[in-house]
Amino acid sequence: MNKHITVLPGDGIGPEVTAEAQKLLEEVAVQFGHTFEFTAAHIGGAAIDAEGTPLPEQTVARCKASDAVLLGAVGAPKYDRGPASGRPEAGLLGLRKALDVFANLRPITVFPPLAAASPLKDEVLTNVDFVIVRELTGGLYFGTPRERIQTDHGLEVVDTLRYSEQEIERILRLGYQIAQQRGKRLTSVDKANVLESSRVWRETAERLHAEYPDVELNHLLVDNAAMQIVKDPGQFDVIVTENLFGDILSDEGAMITGSIGMLPSASLGAGGPGLYEPVHGSAPDIAGKGIANPLASFLSAAMMLRHSFGMFAEADAVEQAVQQVLADGLRTADIAGPGDTPLSTAEMGEAVRTRLRATVAAK
Numbered sequence: 001m002n003k004h005i006t007v008l009p010g011d012g013i014g015p016e017v018t019a020e021a022q023k024l025l026e027e028v029a030v031q032f033g034h035t036f037e038f039t040a041a042h043i044g045g046a047a048i049d050a051e052g053t054p055l056p057e058q059t060v061a062r063c064k065a066s067d068a069v070l071l072g073a074v075g076a077p078k079y080d081r082g083p084a085s086g087r088p089e090a091g092l093l094g095l096r097k098a099l100d101v102f103a104n105l106r107p108i109t110v111f112p113p114l115a116a117a118s119p120l121k122d123e124v125l126t127n128v129d130f131v132i133v134r135e136l137t138g139g140l141y142f143g144t145p146r147e148r149i150q151t152d153h154g155l156e157v158v159d160t161l162r163y164s165e166q167e168i169e170r171i172l173r174l175g176y177q178i179a180q181q182r183g184k185r186l187t188s189v190d191k192a193n194v195l196e197s198s199r200v201w202r203e204t205a206e207r208l209h210a211e212y213p214d215v216e217l218n219h220l221l222v223d224n225a226a227m228q229i230v231k232d233p234g235q236f237d238v239i240v241t242e243n244l245f246g247d248i249l250s251d252e253g254a255m256i257t258g259s260i261g262m263l264p265s266a267s268l269g270a271g272g273p274g275l276y277e278p279v280h281g282s283a284p285d286i287a288g289k290g291i292a293n294p295l296a297s298f299l300s301a302a303m304m305l306r307h308s309f310g311m312f313a314e315a316d317a318v319e320q321a322v323q324q325v326l327a328d329g330l331r332t333a334d335i336a337g338p339g340d341t342p343l344s345t346a347e348m349g350e351a352v353r354t355r356l357r358a359t360v361a362a363k
């Protein structure tokens with residue numbers, strides 16, 4: 001197959017991990033007889049520096065014209081001042097909206113060789129395999145008005161949590177459908193004891209349940225959900241939740257896997273190109289050192305192969321290669337134990353490509 005992939009390296013460790021992910025995809029193409037064409041474009045701080053805006057029109061056009069988008073990360077301390085709309089993060093939010101990728105899938109999978117890197121005890125880690133389905137293009141992130149108001153008694157600030165019923169319904173439907181394909185358990189997370197938007201969320205989940213009677217539905221308040229994810233993560237199959245709650249719970253879920261450097265994501269919409277990115281950020285504290293863990297980016301590439309291209313064997317091969325390097329004891333610094341010699345980002349990339357070649361040759 002011939003596929004066109006737009007690569008948006010972004011900032012900090014973004015270019016470091018996406019360079020390795022692109023090499024891995026190139027290896028997949030060679031091993032499986034595909035042609036992947038890559039076009040790079042600017043986003044985030046890199047786009048501000050090069051083109052004066054965090055999301056150039058040309059970047060959006062390229063992404064829309066491609067089969068899938070691979071993103072690194074955006075953000076750097078030097079852009080922290082000034083209005084939110086001029087920050088690197090605004091580029092990422094704008095892209096998600098422009099591509100209408102309203103569903104962000106964040107699978108929480110524990111690789112057994114990494115159990116020691118998790119802060120949770122082995123007995124709690126048994127059977128942990130769930131996916132967070134995060135609403136990605138609504139809620140507090142996008143609601144208006146959003147402003148600072150100078151009043152007689154000082155500054156007031158406004159952010160707006162706004163959802164249409166249609167936005168709530170489409171993400172809940174997807175949550176049900178994903179649950180139908182997995183363990184048939186859907187946990188809808190909200191704050192219905194306080195927020196009106198959450199009450200409509202809960203009512204909609206209840207109403208739609210009649211259409212998905214084979215799925216067991218339960219509701220959790222988000223504060224309790226945060227606790228349950230640490231206390232007993234094995235209880236979850238599919239968690240569906242609104243934008244901000246999903247952002248926070250997924251970083252919490254990432255730590256169960258051992259490191260935020262292990263958590264991939266797929267952002268999907270109604271038929272346009274999918275956006276694939278590791279859940280982690282630009283990690284300014286380690287940027288430029290060549291030590292970032294590229295595995296979240298590799299696993300995001302696997303999600304691209306599966307969800308956007310329907311290349312199931314190829315996706316499995318990438319995931320198996322990642323499992324193999326971990327089983328062989330190879331670690332980047334973030335997942336290394338006391339006796340391990342950490343690999344660089346490039347060394348980990350090479351190791352995974354080597355395992356990929358071996359996996360394909362063995363078939």
Ligand SMILES: NC(=O)c1ccc[n+]([C@@H]2O[C@H](COP(=O)([O-])OP(=O)(O)OC[C@H]3O[C@@H](n4cnc5c(N)ncnc54)[C@H](O)[C@@H]3O)[C@@H](O)[C@H]2O)c1
Nearest residue numbers: 073074075076260261279280281282283285286292293334
């Ligand atoms: N998708 C994105 O582009 C995205 C996601 C989250 C944060 N950000 C942005 O990134 C910047 C930094 O945010 P932050 O520090 O809160 O979160 P972060 O995810 O960048 O880093 C948090 C911690 O995790 C470590 N870490 C992250 N990814 C790693 C990897 N692949 N390998 C090893 N260690 C890794 C970092 O070194 C740091 O100690 C901010 O500007 C933020 O807005 C962007």
Ligand SMILES: CC(C)[C@H](C(=O)O)[C@@H](O)C(=O)O
Nearest residue numbers: 074075089092093247279281
């Ligand atoms: C960088 C930021 C805008 C982004 C978000 O909050 O969605 C990030 O934290 C994420 O999880 O993808």
Ligand SMILES: [Mg+2]
Nearest residue numbers: 247248251279
């Ligand atoms: Mg986040």
